[in-house]
Amino acid sequence: EVQLLESGGGLVQPGGSLRLSCAASGFSFSSYAMTWVRQAPGKGLEWVSAIDPSGGGTYYADSVRGRFTISRDNSKNTLYLRMSSLRAEDTALYYCARGLDIVATRPSCDYWGQGTLVTISS
Amino acid sequence: QSVLTQPPSASGTPGQRVTISCSGSSSNLGSNTVNWYQQVPGTAPRLLISSNDQRPSGVPDRFSGSKSGTSGSLAISGLRSEDEADYYCASWDDSLNGFAVFGGGTHLTVL
Numbered sequence: 001e002v003q004l005l006e007s008g009g010g011l012v013q014p015g016g017s018l019r020l021s022c023a024a025s026g027f028s029f030s031s032y033a034m035t036w037v038r039q040a041p042g043k044g045l046e047w048v049s050a051i052d053p054s055g056g057g058t059y060y061a062d063s064v065r066g067r068f069t070i071s072r073d074n075s076k077n078t079l080y081l082r083m084s085s086l087r088a089e090d091t092a093l094y095y096c097a098r099g100l101d102i103v104a105t106r107p108s109c110d111y112w113g114q115g116t117l118v119t120i121s122s
Numbered sequence: 123q124s125v126l127t128q129p130p131s132a133s134g135t136p137g138q139r140v141t142i143s144c145s146g147s148s149s150n151l152g153s154n155t156v157n158w159y160q161q162v163p164g165t166a167p168r169l170l171i172s173s174n175d176q177r178p179s180g181v182p183d184r185f186s187g188s189k190s191g192t193s194g195s196l197a198i199s200g201l202r203s204e205d206e207a208d209y210y211c212a213s214w215d216d217s218l219n220g221f222a223v224f225g226g227g228t229h230l231t232v233l
Contacts, residue, residue, distance in 0.1 A: 045212075060221070109169060112166035
């Protein structure tokens with residue numbers, strides 16, 4: 001059974017940093033692109049970042065480029081999102097999702113975690 | 123305001139067929155495929171349609187998708203009460219560095 005379990009969310013002051021993790025199981029992690037999607041309270045879905053299976057290709061939304069870094073450790077079956085210079089508008093539930101295949105530039109995600117909540121507030 | 127435009131709401135009665143539109147531009151839907159997600163409030167999104175018209179395993183054939191030019195469409199036939207949810211389209215945009223985009227979402231009410 002495919003499982004994605006996010007962790008690392010919490011309350012952080014503006015300007016602070018946080019690292020989210022997504023532990024994957026039940027599939028060959030190194031064979032799939034992975035994506036982070038967020039959802040602010042009461043709002044719609046917002047694509048954040050994606051990474052190809054090897055980690056060599058990474059992609060970012062303009063709203064987070066330069067502040068967030070996506071990475072993966074295929075030996076640990078874990079996806080990461082390093083977030084810095086956090087702003088109030090980064091407050092959201094952050095989902096980790098598996099791509100349908102190796103293509104990171106195709107937002108087709110067939111498995112999703114339950115999300116980890118990030119709150120940016122002083 | 124999202125790069126992909128969806129109507130904020132739609133409605134139908136049980137058994138009816140409803141469609142939800144997704145309008146984009148040449149840099150996204152005009153050159154890339156459209157995907158559709160369903161999200162019941164309080165739960166994670168679920169992939170309904172990939173690559174314009176492909177249903178992942180387990181998605182009922184009541185759900186179908188299409189794309190023409192810079193517009194995509196999700197159709198739900200034989201509407202059921204459990205279809206009441208938010209629906210999002212998504213695509214890749216080739217502008218600048220390239221990025222994925224979601225539509226603003228459409229809330230479907232089953233009357």
